[in-house]
Amino acid sequence: MLMKRIIPCLDVKNGKVVKGVNFIDLKDMGSPPLLAEEYSDQGADEITFLDIAASLEYRQTTLDLVSETARRVFVPLTVGGGIRSADDMRDALNAGADKVSVNSAAIGNPEIISESAERFGRQCVVVAIDAKWTGKHWEVLSHGGTRPTGLEAVGWAKKAEELGAGEILLTSVDADGVKDGFDIPLNNAVADEVGIPVIASGGCGKMEDFYEVFTQTDVSAALAASVFHYKQFTVGEVKEYLKDKGVPVR
Amino acid sequence: MRVTIADYGVGNLHSVKKAFEISGAKAAVTSDMKELLGAECIVFPGVGAFDSTMERLAPYKEKIKERLLSGVPALGICIGAQILFDSSEEGVSEGMGAFRGRIVRLSAERVPHMGWNSVMTSDPLMDGIRERQFYFAHSYRCSAEDPNDTVGVTEYEGREFSSLFRTANTYGTQFHPEKSAVSGLALIRNFIDFAEDNR
Numbered sequence: 103m104l105m106k107r108i109i110p111c112l113d114v115k116n117g118k119v120v121k122g123v124n125f126i127d128l129k130d131m132g133s134p135p136l137l138a139e140e141y142s143d144q145g146a147d148e149i150t151f152l153d154i155a156a157s158l159e160y161r162q163t164t165l166d167l168v169s170e171t172a173r174r175v176f177v178p179l180t181v182g183g184g185i186r187s188a189d190d191m192r193d194a195l196n197a198g199a200d201k202v203s204v205n206s207a208a209i210g211n212p213e214i215i216s217e218s219a220e221r222f223g224r225q226c227v228v229v230a231i232d233a234k235w236t237g238k239h240w241e242v243l244s245h246g247g248t249r250p251t252g253l254e255a256v257g258w259a260k261k262a263e264e265l266g267a268g269e270i271l272l273t274s275v276d277a278d279g280v281k282d283g284f285d286i287p288l289n290n291a292v293a294d295e296v297g298i299p300v301i302a303s304g305g306c307g308k309m310e311d312f313y314e315v316f317t318q319t320d321v322s323a324a325l326a327a328s329v330f331h332y333k334q335f336t337v338g339e340v341k342e343y344l345k346d347k348g349v350p351v352r
Numbered sequence: 353m354r355v356t357i358a359d360y361g362v363g364n365l366h367s368v369k370k371a372f373e374i375s376g377a378k379a380a381v382t383s384d385m386k387e388l389l390g391a392e393c394i395v396f397p398g399v400g401a402f403d404s405t406m407e408r409l410a411p412y413k414e415k416i417k418e419r420l421l422s423g424v425p426a427l428g429i430c431i432g433a434q435i436l437f438d439s440s441e442e443g444v445s446e447g448m449g450a451f452r453g454r455i456v457r458l459s460a461e462r463v464p465h466m467g468w469n470s471v472m473t474s475d476p477l478m479d480g481i482r483e484r485q486f487y488f489a490h491s492y493r494c495s496a497e498d499p500n501d502t503v504g505v506t507e508y509e510g511r512e513f514s515s516l517f518r519t520a521n522t523y524g525t526q527f528h529p530e531k532s533a534v535s536g537l538a539l540i541r542n543f544i545d546f547a548e549d550n551r
Contacts, residue, residue, distance in 0.1 A: 104508055105468040147468055178487060178531050196364050223401050225464045225489040268464050299466045352468045352485050
């Protein structure tokens with residue numbers, strides 16, 4: 103049976119893991135390779151590394167950090183942030199990423215998805231979607247959740263799948279950093295409409311939130327950052343808890 | 353044991369090299385497929401798509417196949433296992449043909465089959481491994497003609513597919529041992545022991 107995945111996320115800015123509320127007010131949480139190794143040892147099913155500054159001057163620094171992180175873990179590593187082309191994706195893969203997530207650039211230029219899927223295989227291509235409830239539907243935001251795009255999130259996820267995405271990393275901008283649970287309606291809306299795995303992201307504040315998203319939606323994985331960075335509980339603890347409750351985890 | 357890792361030129365092989373080194377083997381990556389002919393143990397890593405992966409291998413296809421069938425220890429990982437079959441729905445290239453059969457699309461609601469899943473097997477390659485969960489990331493599966501070639505299976509969405517293969521001293525894994533934490537490294541260690549016993 104396929105296990106539900108727990109994915110610690112490293113939001114990296116200028117070489118450090120940071121965490122903030124609703125994408126702002128960032129705090130330094132430590133070194134990406136060391137945190138990744140710690141989480142991997144705790145039983146993380148994958149590690150996600152997001153370069154949230156994604157500025158050009160730190161590009162090589164980021165790739166070096168990706169290499170260093172990849173050297174330390176024996177679980178899959180997803181890298182995202184600042185991916186603007188299939189060549190950027192190649193650079194991240196060459197640095198040691200197993201999957202690469204693309205967000206804003208794919209909104210402006212959806213062919214990045216098809217080109218990358220063709221070149222590297224669709225299992226490498228993660229399309230990250232930041233979605234915000236407008237009162238009528240979920241709208242896709244770009245540039246780290248700051249810019250409205252006019253795109254509707256469920257339709258965009260389906261389009262990404264058609265173009266060759268292997269997975270959707272779905273972040274609720276409303277829930278992110280608030281620690282009041284994953285966005286169940288958003289995750290249901292997307293996971294029920296696409297035939298590729300969906301990773302729920304944004305809002306995790308306690309172990310019960312993982313249980314809720316795995317039992318109330320059809321997502322394949324759940325991603326969290328601050329609960330692990332602040333050592334509220336370890337990856338191992340959340341897995342023990344889920345196992346006891348009958349959720350299939352490794 | 354010195355393993356030679358085939359570099360098809362389509363992806364990063366650091367993790368597979370690192371996994372073999374940490375498990376006690378000497379690992380060399382080669383982009384010259386001719387070198388596989390003299391290798392004492394061959395690894396076909398799991399990067400790329402069927403056609404792109406076969407491109408460099410194609411000129412040496414028959415000779416490499418001969419080596420495999422004559423008993424050189426080898427491990428194919430994911431796409432590296434798929435190319436050891438005859439052909440694939442994913443591409444038009446001929447595969448190596450060490451295993452008889454075809455690569456077909458996974459029929460499931462959610463594809464790719466992505467994440468950790470169990471391998472059910474009694475093959476000695478898994479000896480001593482208690483947690484037999486490994487990382488998968490694939491949209492196609494291997495359909496072996498000879499049932500004896502399948503030595504392990506995995507369940508996904510209520511159906512079983514073959515996930516571990518063996519013919520002569522060639523193993524194929526549909527999963528990625530090099531991405532499968534402690535269990536994956538244990539499998540690689542077992543494979544190295546197997547290769548040493550069979551060189």
